[in-house]
Amino acid sequence: xxxxxxxxxxxxxxxxxxxxxxxxxxxxxxxxxxxxxxxxxxxxxxxxxxxxxxxxxxxxxxxxxxxxxxxxxxxxxxxxxxxxxxxxxxxxxxxxxxxxxxxxxxxxxxxxxxxxxxxxxxxxxxxxxxxxxxxxxxxxxxxxxxxxxxxxxxxxxxxxxxxxxxxxxxxxxxxxxxxxxxxxxxxxxxxxxxxxxxxxxxxxxxxxxxxxxxxxxxxxxxxxxxxxxxxxxxxxxxxxxxxxxxxxxxxxxxxxx
Amino acid sequence: xxxxxxxxxxxxxxxxxxxxxxxxxxxxxxxxxxxxxxxxxxxxxxxxxxxxxxxxxxxxxxxxxxxxxxxxxxxxxxxxxxxxxxxxxxxxxxxxxxxxxxxxxxxxxxxxxxxxxxxxxxxxxxxxxxxxxxxxxxxxxxxxxxxxxxxxxxxxxxxxxxxxxxxxxxxxxxxxxxxxxxxxxxxxxxxxxxxxxxxxxxxxxxxxxxxxxxxxxxxxxxxxxxxxxxxxxxxxxxxxxxxxxxxxxxxxxxxxxxxxxxxxxxxxxxxxxxxxxxxxxxxxxxxxxxxxxxxxxxxxxxxx
Numbered sequence: 062x063x064x065x066x067x068x069x070x071x072x073x074x075x076x077x078x079x080x081x082x083x084x085x086x087x088x089x090x091x092x093x094x095x096x097x098x099x100x101x102x103x104x105x106x107x108x109x110x111x112x113x114x115x116x117x118x119x120x121x122x123x124x125x126x127x128x129x130x131x132x133x134x135x136x137x138x139x140x141x142x143x144x145x146x147x148x149x150x151x152x153x154x155x156x157x158x159x160x161x162x163x164x165x166x167x168x169x170x171x172x173x174x175x176x177x178x179x180x181x182x183x184x185x186x187x188x189x190x191x192x193x194x195x196x197x198x199x200x201x202x203x204x205x206x207x208x209x210x211x212x213x214x215x216x217x218x219x220x221x222x223x224x225x226x227x228x229x230x231x232x233x234x235x236x237x238x239x240x241x242x243x244x245x246x247x248x249x250x251x252x253x254x255x256x257x258x259x260x261x262x263x264x265x266x267x268x269x270x271x272x273x274x275x276x277x278x279x280x281x282x283x284x285x286x287x288x289x290x291x292x293x294x295x296x297x298x299x300x301x302x303x304x305x306x307x308x309x310x311x312x313x314x315x316x317x318x
Numbered sequence: 319x320x321x322x323x324x325x326x327x328x329x330x331x332x333x334x335x336x337x338x339x340x341x342x343x344x345x346x347x348x349x350x351x352x353x354x355x356x357x358x359x360x361x362x363x364x365x366x367x368x369x370x371x372x373x374x375x376x377x378x379x380x381x382x383x384x385x386x387x388x389x390x391x392x393x394x395x396x397x398x399x400x401x402x403x404x405x406x407x408x409x410x411x412x413x414x415x416x417x418x419x420x421x422x423x424x425x426x427x428x429x430x431x432x433x434x435x436x437x438x439x440x441x442x443x444x445x446x447x448x449x450x451x452x453x454x455x456x457x458x459x460x461x462x463x464x465x466x467x468x469x470x471x472x473x474x475x476x477x478x479x480x481x482x483x484x485x486x487x488x489x490x491x492x493x494x495x496x497x498x499x500x501x502x503x504x505x506x507x508x509x510x511x512x513x514x515x516x517x518x519x520x521x522x523x524x525x526x527x528x529x530x531x532x533x534x535x536x537x538x539x540x541x542x543x544x545x546x547x548x549x550x551x552x553x554x555x556x557x558x559x560x561x562x563x564x565x566x567x568x569x570x571x572x573x574x575x576x577x578x579x580x581x582x583x584x585x586x587x588x589x590x591x592x593x594x595x596x597x598x599x600x601x602x603x604x605x606x607x608x609x610x611x612x613x614x615x616x617x618x619x620x621x622x
Binding site: 062063065066067069070072073074076077080084147148151152153155156157158159160161162163313317318 | 332364367370371372373374391392393395396398400402404405406407408409410415416419420422423424425426427467
């Protein structure tokens, strides 16, 4: 394929992915908007007003970046895992496999689809948060970089999950038993300074902590960890997952006999 | 000479140890209308799966229009269009989107893909349904949609894996008219089917695969010549009271009371039967083959 043909194939996958999540917006865009509004209202407004300040900010201001990041993480992951597994389930993944589209373009197409949904939902949640609190971006560059890289990382995670999945249950197990606990324990709702030192050290093993804190640094200018270090960690995870996912595709794991 | 498809010593062993292909050799000439026949589980779909990269081969060489799939699979895939046995499109998408999206996977931009999609959807009688979700299409329409999708990049070789399974007679005929026209215009067609009369009528060359091995690979004409015996059913004008005996022929009376089954070997003449029946005062109203001629050979070659 020529470079132009490869670009056409890539954009075709991205367009199809965006069309998919826009078509089923009551399943993809509406639920995070409702859930996050409830988080803002209950944890931010009702309970948050009794908690007082955290890291020098009102509790609502403190949790907003974490909640935006949480919606980006879950939606970029869910988009790719659901879309690729459905393509396997309906066998329409074969449309791509019989075509000359290179595997790395297939992977990139799905990832960009996941990133787009993650960012779209993140934008919706950010707009909703403005009804509850003000937001000043301390460092727009860090904010954009961290949001984008996090969406890429979890889209790749969703892809690997979908490749291994043999049933629809398999694409909900990881989000339920791994992703949600890691996100909740990754400093979305609290600063790790509140934890005893043993649990503080344990929390440092949680990759989500670095994303939430790096994003919080971009928005509020405060973080529990070093932001440069956080970005390096995210990039390292992306590299490892990209190579791994591409290897699975090249071997045809779960998609070729 | 460059073949449309050239397969040599192709083997496939699945992880559970099952050997689906045991060294298949096959050549399909450019422009051919070729049938790959075999009983269920013989290795037809595995062979096709390897050609279109849905199955990883264990050993052997495969070239499509001279392009070795081990060296340039992406290049080889450009020549190939595949209509699989199972429906494999997103049922929530519309036919138009399915086809234009498939074109995109081949690097064909929308402004070229859209008029082509219109052409094939119209030719295959699906234009009116272009914006309906595909799940609303009938079985025959879904098959035709897969043909349109396989043609969108205008491949040199079109592989049809059981394309008429579950399709009514009228639709099947119109589908074959369309495929024959494609073949007349130079597209190589490779067909697998369980309807052997289709293969006999349409295909020039044939390969029969059984238990992972090619047991016959020749022209349909030469294969039919090897048929040593044919069985005919003769419908008589009147009911027959007892058994009919015709010297030198095996004759059996059928349960309906007015038909007989006669086996005629190579060198024998059907005229002898008419004469003998006439002498016994019996008139033949109509006559037909008991089974398709190719079917008889197929059963012979694949039994046991």
